[in-house]
Structure formats: C-alpha cells, structure tokens
Amino acid sequence: MLSKIAYYIIVLLILVSGDAAAYDTLKVEASLDTLKKQIHGSVEYILPAAPEVTTFEFQMFPSVYSSESSPYLKAMPGLLRRYKETNTWGEMIIDSVLLDRENVTVDVSTDYTRGILTASSGNLNGKNIKIFFKTVIPGSGNRLVCFGNDYTLDGWFPVPAIPESDGRWYSPTYGPFAELVGDYFHYKISLIVPGNLKIAAPVPPSVVSDRDTLTEYDFSFGPAHDFAVALSPDYLVDTFLVGETTVRVFYRNFEQPVLSRIRDAVERTFAYMEASIGEYHYEHFTLALVSASHAGGIEFPGLVALHSPRGGMLMTRLYESLVTHETVHQWFYGMIGSDQIENPWMDESIASFFTLKIIERNWGERANLIDLAGFVASQRDMFRSGTRVSPGVCQLNMPTYAFPGDDEYFATIYTKGALIVETFDNLLGDSLSDVFWRHYFEENLFARPGPGEFIGLAGRVGGEKIQNALNALINEPVELDLAVSSLENRKIDSVTYEADVLLWKKGALPGSVDYRLVLHNGDTLEFVWRSQHDTEKMTFSLAAPVSKVIIDPNNRFTVDANLLNNSLSADGDSRPALRVSSGIMFLIESFLSFMGGM
C-alpha cells in the first residue's frame, strides 16, 4: 500500500513539475512578407496569477530602429546615417490588443519601445492578452536585419515586460549597447515564410503545411528569454552530436571551409563548460552563418548568428575565439539570464573570462591566437591591450547607458571585465572556484540573478574577504597596479647583507598580495604584503644579497595594469630594449626606403 502511495506521489510530482509548468507560455502566430519586408502576426499570453497587476506592459524592440531620436541608435552613427540616406527605418506597430477577446486598443499607449495597457477596472491577473502587431524590418540593422534575401530576426514580436513583485512592470530602456532583456517563457511559435527560405532556429521546426509558395513552421522552445531565427534561401545544414546535444550549423555553400573550425570550437567549449559549470539543458544548439551581424556574432538562446570569416581571421584563431565566446553565452546569458542593460558584465565579462580559460586550456597560453612566422600572440595579449583602448576608467558594474562611449564600454565590459572576473576567480582558488561556478549555475538556472546574488554567493563560498574583494573589484573603478619600485643591497659584515625593498601599489588592492625575494645564492623567500599604505619599505637582513624581487609572482591579480614593473632585478640588462630598438630601426629603414625610394 505504502509503495503504491509513494508511486502515485512520484508520478504526481513528475506531472506537476518540469519546465512547461514552471514557465508561462508565449504563443506567437506570424507571417513574413518578404516583398514588404514586414512581419504580421499576433502574440498571446495569459497574465500571471500573482502578483496583482492592474496594468500590462510589453516591449516593442523594433522601435529602436524607428527614428533619429532613438537612444539606441546614438551608439551606431553608421546605421543611423544609412537609415537617413535610404529612409528604411524599422518599427513595430500595434494594430490591436484584445483582453479576454475584448478589444482594448484604446487603452493602450506606446512610448518608444514600451507598450502600456491600463485596465479600466480591476486587476488583470489570469486574463488572456492577444496583441496584433506589424513589424517593419529596417533596411539594415544588427539584430533585426534584412540583407538581400537573408534575414536575422530578433525581437520581432512584442514580448511582455518583466513583472515585479509589487505588481509593477520592468520595461528596460533600450539605449546604447543594449541587448534584449526579457523573462523566461516557453515559446510556441508558428511562422509562415516563403517556401524557398530555409530557417535556422534554436530547435528544428515541425512543418505544418506546405501550401503553394508558403510554408508554415511550428516551434516549441523553452524555457528561454528570447526566440530568434535566421533565414536564407541558400542554407545547407551540417549536423553533429556533442554529448547528447544535437548541434546544427546553417551555412551557405561558400562557407563550407569554416565548418570544421566551428565544430572544433563548439566541441571544446561544450566539453569545458559541461565539465566545469553544468549541463547544457536544451536538446539542440544551432549556429547560423549570416551575411550581416553585429561585432562578428550575436548570441540568442539556443542559437548563435556568426559572420562569415574573412582573410585576417583565417590566419589566426580569432574565429575559434568568437565561436567559443558565443557558445559560452549559452550558459551565461542563455541558461543563466541577467539584465544585459543594467549589468552587462554579468553575461559579457563572464563569457569573455571563460573564453580566455577555454582558449588557454585548448591552445596553450602563449600562441593561442596568432602563431605566424615566429610572431605569436594570445587571447590574453588581446584583452590586456584592449584595456588600454579606454581613455577613462569605469567601474565594471555599470549599466550600458552610463558608459561615456564605445571605447569605455568595450574596454571595460569585454576585456578588462574578463580580467576582473579572472582576478576574482584566482582569489577564490581552484577548489572554491569550482564550487562557486557550479552553485551559481544550479541556483540560477533559467533565472535572472543580479550582482547581489553573485556577490552573496561569493561570500557564502569564499567568506567575507572574498566578498569584500569582489565588491571592490566590480563596484569601484579598478586601476590596480602593483610594483617593486626599488631594491638596494648593503653589506653589513662578511656574512650579513641588508636589503631594502620598496613595494608600491596604485588603486585599491582587494586583500593581500604575495611577493618573492630571490637571493644571489639561489635561495627563494616568499612573503605576503598586507598593504596599509600605497608605498611600503621593507628591510631584510639576509645571508646573501637580493638579486630579484617579484610582487604577485603567480599573477593572481591579472587585472594589474602593468606587469613590467611587477619585478625588479638588481642588475640592469639593456638587451631587451636593444632588441626592440633593432627591430624598430629596421622598420624605420623600410619606411624610409618606401618614402625616399632607396
């Protein structure tokens, strides 16, 4: 009897649990008109039972392409100029809104990307909302693009804003560098497209009907916070398995040479991320090569749009780096959501950090990006030089719209951010790092944690010191520079030497830092500097003079602005400078030959 009861309880638990029950369903029915470059359709959504809501808000992303005054286009002067010249603006138009089948369009107001329905009486909980929309695809774009006969469609239908616990709605403002922010849904999509277009989506569709020149596709995907597709009449598909995940690469015939490189990068990324962070929770992962994409690639849940690689990328591993970065986003963006407008570092910096780790793990530390005719460069070199692009120093935890410009945003979020996350990871140490990232994944799977959750978990795993260090690293502008600024030896007697070592730091040092003395007799002494001041002089009485001093010898503070001054040798050596100057002299000679003809 007991075993029967237990069986029924288990069956009941299985039935009521699972993704489908935990996330709201968003039903979209739409058709793509390739002649007018428009999408017409409807979105259906049942408002949640709690919290109590008296309004309903939804997002209309395509309106970021609608006018010259769009805050989103401020960071894209090239795109703005093209729209002005060709008059091919994009927008989303709301045709009508039904609330429990009653037309309430008159109660709907729109403001930029924000649509608001105010209930005339009572609350809206549990009611059925149906929005009829028309999306005008802009002539060119980054997320919503028509390029010849190819399309990349993201944010193409209205999506509900995010309900907050007090009954209000969070509708993000799409300013510069913003990415789509949404809640997790289970998507039921029905899309009608011309029959010649092949469709790359996060999951394979079921073909509902194939009538005349149109084909209707049905998709069921989730939980996810976005649903994007790429379409092209020329798509071919390469399919392979990575563990239990079916990976599909949509490519054009001319892109065949890069398939093996994409496959290699995806396999290596999955191997690392599944072993270190957690399992990929969808059955499929899709990559689509597109003709126009933003910054080489864009991540969507279950789907990545990649630009076709050109010459320069082929002589380097930049393409592997790009594929790795976008694939890592399936974990930090896709499965663990975040507010990409308010806290862009929570997906981009973390994805860049894991890209660095995967690239170094698979292709070594020195020549993992370029290894050409004796000239080698690494992903780390790229990140470290990238941090110098920014003229100002910004804190990591800043919303996209608060960055003064492109340089500051990309240098802080993509390159310095990766080094800041790496510094935090190094401070945790190998064993705690493993615990931290696994817990972070498990606790926030298909949720949208904020910096508070991230810092809180760091405290629980690593203790108060780590928490304080992380707080300083992400919430203050990081200008850390550790240096050994002087070394002097004095002979006291025949067996004793005295050495003065001056340690120096710029910026707040989260915690203590190790330093090492190497003596002339080969002995090595390790110390810890718990800095109270920016400069501190240490005097040592030793059996041999000090030949070298190294601060942070294990390079735990990878965000350190200058690694050249982390060590000081008692004896100078001009040979490195001579080598650089010899190379520069040859470059100048070549330049003079070019200019003067000799």
Next chain:
Amino acid sequence: MRPIFNQISSLVEIRRLWLYLYLFKATLSALLALPFFVTCDLALSRSLFSKSLLGGWDVSVLTELYSRQSAALSPLIMIIIAGAVMFVIMMQFLNGGLYYILVSRKFTQAGWRDFFSECGARFGTHVKITLLMMVVYSLLIPAGMFFVNVISFAGGHLVGTPALIFSLFKLAILLLILLAASIFSDSVRAASTAFPDKGFREILKIGSDYFKPRLLKLLRVFIITYIPFLLIWLLVEWLALQSVGDLGGTSGLFIEFVLFQIAALSRTGQKLWYLLFLGRDFRSVNPGRFVPEQVEMSLES
C-alpha cells in the same frame, strides 16, 4: 632578362655609392630609433618580465610596453615622420647626383665633385617632381582604394583561403598602381638629368613620352629586380628568428641586427639595380646631353 642581369656588373662598379646610400639611411634610422631605445630601456632593463624578448618576439612584453608607454608613442611616431620628411628632402638633393651617374653611366669617371655639383644644380627640379608626385599619390591612393573596393564586390562571398588570396590580389593591384606612379617619377627624374636646360613642362613631357610605351616593360623589370630582395628579406626574417630562438642572448641579438642590416642594404641595391636598367634604357632613347662623343672619320680617297 639578360639586359637586366647585365646591370649587376654595373652595380658592383658603383658599390661605394651603394654603400654610402645605405649608410645614410641606416645612420638616420639609428638616430630616429634612439629615443625608442631610451624609452624602452627605462621600462625593460630591470624587469624580469622583459627577458622573454631575448628568446623571441613575445607580444605580451610588447603589449605591456605599449600599455605603460602608450603616451610616449605619439611623440615617437612624430619624430619618425619628421625624420622621414628630412630624409625625403635630403634624397631630392642626392637624386641630382645619383641620376646623373645612373643615366650618364660615368661610374668611375665622375668624381664626387661632379656628383655634388649635379646634386646642387638639380635640387630644385627634384623637389618640384616630388611635390608633383605627392599630388599624384594623393589622387591615386583614394582612386586605387575605390577601384579595389569596387572589385571587392566580386569576392564578397569568398571565405577561407580564397578570401585571403583575394585580399592579397587586391593589395597587389593597389601596389601596382602606386608602382606605376613611382616609375613615372623615375622617368621624369631621368629626363631632368638628360635635359638640364629644358623647362619643367618639357621635362615632364619627355619623361611621360618615355614612360607611356614602356610602362609594362619597366613594371616587369622592377618586379624582376624586386624578387631577389624579397627572397633575401624572407630569408633574413627566418634566419633572424632562428638565431634569436636557438642562440638567444647577446650573440642571437647581434646576428639578428646584422641580418636586418643585410636586408636594408639589399633594398638599396635593388633600387639601384632597377635604376641602372632604367638609366641605360632612357639614355638609349633620349641621350640628351649624354650623346656619345662623335668620332671624326677621315675619309681617304
């Protein structure tokens, strides 16, 4: 091919001129590289991080160097540009004597006095030619870029190695356009030497008349003379990397420096070799003041 390779013996004859021209370029380059050395030495000499440069071109050191000294980079580049302008001006002075020797082919007969008197006499004309060429290049470069961008559409769908080859093809087209302009300038300079009494317009016309029908031939000659230099340069780069990688330390750096200078010397030689051919060819068509001395024939009955 034979007339081109015949010029190698003439190149040997003017070896002192070749050496001095190289030394002039090397000395100026060394002076311009000196501020770089001082700046780099301050940052690198006592750092352990910089030691990897003794075994290879470690980009991580160069990245750190750039990070620390990025503020110094602009003034250093300005110094190089100023040095290059000085070099170009001084070359206009030397071009007078140089083209005189190469067109007249008085390799041993002409002394330094003749050389420098020609330098002084033709300086103004060579400056005018340079100014004209600056205008030509400033028009040709954007026009060439436009042309290359237009043909880019043809390769818009290329990826992988074909895309790389197509990029090199576009670069080659751009370089050929610039090379054609450079050959035109050489023709005009040769004309100014052969016809010192003519006005600038007439010199341009003579140079242009010589250049137009022979453009393809001269392009071919330039490329043939350039190939040995290219091979030397590639060999030097490879040997330099090997010497630093295998030997390391001071000896590796010294060998690398010597190899770089061999490449720089060969580049000067390449241009002289090509100009020797052009000078001889120009003189055969437009002897100007270098008409062979007339031999008086005594006709006896």
